[in-house]
Amino acid sequence: MSREFxxxxxxxxxxxTRENPLPEIGEYSVNWPHLLxxxxxxxxxxxxxxxxKSDESVPTDVKQQLQRLFYGLTAKNTRSMFxxxxxxxxxxxxxxxxxxFKGFVFLDQLYGDIGLRxxxxxxxxxxxxxxxxxxxxxxxxxxxxxxxxxxxDVDVVTKFYTLELSNxxxxxxxxxxxEVTDGYVSxxxxxxxxxxxxxxxxFAGFTVPVFRDDITLAxxxxxGAKGSWSYLSAMLDLAVFFRRFPRIDYDSVVKRMEHRGxxxxxxxxxxxxxxxxxxxxxxxxxxxxxxxxxxLAMDIVNRMRSNPPAxxxxxxxKVTFNLQLRNRWTExxxxxxxxxxxxxxxMRGGNATAGWNRLERIxxxxx
Numbered sequence: 001m002s003r004e005f006x007x008x009x010x011x012x013x014x015x016x017t018r019e020n021p022l023p024e025i026g027e028y029s030v031n032w033p034h035l036l037x038x039x040x041x042x043x044x045x046x047x048x049x050x051x052x053k054s055d056e057s058v059p060t061d062v063k064q065q066l067q068r069l070f071y072g073l074t075a076k077n078t079r080s081m082f083x084x085x086x087x088x089x090x091x092x093x094x095x096x097x098x099x100x101f102k103g104f105v106f107l108d109q110l111y112g113d114i115g116l117r118x119x120x121x122x123x124x125x126x127x128x129x130x131x132x133x134x135x136x137x138x139x140x141x142x143x144x145x146x147x148x149x150x151x152x153d154v155d156v157v158t159k160f161y162t163l164e165l166s167n168x169x170x171x172x173x174x175x176x177x178x179e180v181t182d183g184y185v186s187x188x189x190x191x192x193x194x195x196x197x198x199x200x201x202x203f204a205g206f207t208v209p210v211f212r213d214d215i216t217l218a219x220x221x222x223x224g225a226k227g228s229w230s231y232l233s234a235m236l237d238l239a240v241f242f243r244r245f246p247r248i249d250y251d252s253v254v255k256r257m258e259h260r261g262x263x264x265x266x267x268x269x270x271x272x273x274x275x276x277x278x279x280x281x282x283x284x285x286x287x288x289x290x291x292x293x294x295x296l297a298m299d300i301v302n303r304m305r306s307n308p309p310a311x312x313x314x315x316x317x318k319v320t321f322n323l324q325l326r327n328r329w330t331e332x333x334x335x336x337x338x339x340x341x342x343x344x345x346x347m348r349g350g351n352a353t354a355g356w357n358r359l360e361r362i363x364x365x366x367x
Contacts, residue, residue, distance in 0.1 A: 001305040004035035011051050012044065012232065013277050016239055032062050046070045046116045059171045074115030077104065081114055083172050084122045085206040087141065091126075094137050099125040099198060099209050101180065101219060108203060109216065110240045112120035112301065119163070121173035125211075125229060129180040131158050135165070136174070142167045143174060180211075180219065184226055185331070187264050188218060213248045217241055218257065225265035228313050228321045229272055229300050238269050250282040261328030266291050268325060271297035296324055322340040 007030065039045040049066035052058045081104050097175040103119040110116075126134050132154045135145075143165040147157060157163050161182040165174045181188055189197070198209035213217070220241055224234035257263040267289045270281045275297065281289075313321060319339065326332045 002034070002038075004031055004218055005038055007303070008035060008038055008042075008044070008232075009276055011048060012236060014045055015051055016236075016243060016279060017050055020022050032059060034248055036062070043117060045234050046073055073118060074236055077107075077114045077119060080104065080119065080122060080172060083170065083202070084247060085203065085208070086122075087122075087124070087138065087174065088208050089206065090137050090141060091134060093125075093132060096130045096134050096137065097127060097195065097209075098134070098204070099211060101125055101177075102223065103199070103217075104201065106216070106220070106237065109201070109210070110237060117233055121175050121360065123175045123177060125177045125180055127191065127195065128158050131155075131163070131176065131178060135163070138165050140177075142169050143172075144168070166292065180215075181222055183341070184335070185222060185260060186338075188222075188256065188260055188339055189215060189354065213245050213317070214253050216243070217248070217250075217253055221257075221266045221269055224269050225262075225322070225346060228318050229297075230313060232276070233268065235273050235276060239273045239290075241275045242273070242279055242281060243318055246282070250284040254284050258288070258327070261331035263288060264290075264296070265292035265325045266329050268296045268300075272300055275301055292324070296321070301329075 001261050036045065039048055045066065047065070049070040052066065055061055057201060059111050060241060084100055088098050088100060100123065102123045104114050104122065107114045107117055107119070135148070135154050144167075145163055146167045147163060148154065158178065161177070161179045163176045165176065166172070178191075180192060180194065194211070194215070197212040197215055199212060200207050201210040203210075210216075220234075224231075224238060227234055229235065254263060254266070257266055270285050271289050271293055273279050274286075276280050319336075322335055326335060
């Protein structure tokens with residue numbers, strides 16, 4: 001493990017638990033460009049500003065660089081946050097249920113600070129039957145979709161998972177979702193559950209419905225696993241969740257993911273969190289960390305330690321890893337089928353071949 005990677009982990013541990021002492025950075029000859037390169041790769045640079053701004057052993061130019069990054073990101077994310085509330089308010093006036101999730105909602109729920117992570121777009125869950133009116137409302141606000149230019153019938157779009165819309169005037173991007181896992185994991189929560197499993201959340205002075213904490217945990221896990229647990233930011237999200245929500249019903253989340261055959265996604269992430277951050281893992285999850293989960297976790301740990309900042313896995317390595325994260329063969333087949341089908345912006349990719357259609361029928365019979 002490089003000295004800079006080790007220091008970065010120590011700093012992130014200190015963020016998790018203030019009782020942890022800061023590493024004695026002044027005692028080392030730190031390669032600051034290399035440390036910042038690693039932090040940028042793992043999407044945790046903004047966190048460093050709050051941790052290091054009062055450390056006199058950190059060079060002034062490094063602090064200034066982190067300060068510019070933090071405040072610039074805070075300003076950008078604040079604009080995006082108010083745009084999110086504007087869109088949610090517009091949908092609410094039209095009597096359309098909209099539930100923002102991921103992105104800024106995660107940041108506010110977990111960290112209480114939206115300046116700690118860049119967010120490329122904004123995600124909103126809506127009911128499938130409300131896709132057409134929701135698109136209409138967004139179009140009134142200046143949003144459009146490349147997909148709808150080719151296929152103007154909005155009802156056809158509902159055969160997919162999400163629809164991306166952009167606003168050329170302000171540069172904002174929105175993803176409308178009517179399946180929160182985008183087919184990556186099928187039916188982890190039913191639509192009926194998603195509609196009722198919400199709670200009010202104060203967000204930028206505007207009260208919005210957000211998903212229940214157990215659903216938020218599942219989404220954090222799926223987000224990290226979808227990226228092959230390649231980034232410290234995803235691991236930190238999971239560690240922060242464990243600390244902030246120690247008393248949620250972890251057993252129910254474990255049982256649900258175990259039933260769907262994807263519990264290994266969570267146990268691998270938990271094993272890495274425990275190794276890198278020394279964070280406590282809920283017993284109901286820890287008891288399910290089997291040998292396969294430990295093996296996959298150590299593969300990731302060793303890759304990060306041996307060559308930081310490690311490059312993200314190749315496309316085929318991601319597919320192989322994702323198959324290993326699934327405990328059941330039916331879910332493995334579902335994932336392969338999902339990879340062959342067109343996604344939100346891949347309308348011209350065509351449907352699965354006859355062979356994959358046959359595979360789909362086999363998987364559905366074995367459900």
